[in-house]
Amino acid sequence: MPSDPGDLGARLRESGLRLTPQRELILRAVEELGHATPDEVLAQVRTHASSVNASTVYRTLEVLEELGLVRHTHLSDRAPTYHSTREPEHFHVVCRRCGVVRSVDPEVAAPLVEALEREHGFSPDLGHLALFGVCSACSSESPATQ
Structure with missing residues (x-):
């Protein structure tokens, strides 16, 4: 593009x-x-x-x-x-172990966005959001191989 x-x-x-x-x-x-x-x-x-x-x-x-x-x-x-910004709107998930970054459709976070708006009067900017955790590939590895 x-x-x-x-x-x-x-x-x-x-x-x-x-x-x-x-x-x-x-x-x-x-x-x-x-x-x-x-x-x-x-x-x-x-x-x-x-x-x-x-x-x-x-x-x-x-x-x-x-x-x-x-x-x-x-x-x-x-x-x-x-x-x-030509890319579709998205947020990111980042694996702390392997560093893989994935773009995620904002619809995945729709329940969270709705709850924040309803309960806190807050409208989040998902384009700046990055969630850190462990991907399925890393979480299925045994501790000895990490």
Whole structure:
């Protein structure tokens, strides 16, 4: 699902910004990688433009998030992980043992969302949600093999 430079250009101009090759490369990298940290985006971008530096990637990711083109979540205790908003809405489950990350349809959390809204007047943003636990493959392994 490659980025549409026209759409990106229009969104940037509406915010008083220009479409630059670096911004286009960074958005394309996020879309190609699926879920990526800024360092992973930087490595991907540098395969096309070696002059792009880390601060450009971080600043651009912030701009792209402000424009609603990417979102982030924290899938570890390190850097945030970004993904394109062109992907269907989802939240994440992360295995603490093997590190596998799975995207989950928000309907799975519908009962929780309804309870939070009803009982607490709170509407959660599932796009930033990451639940940590143990996947079925890891939980079925014996302790000696972990």
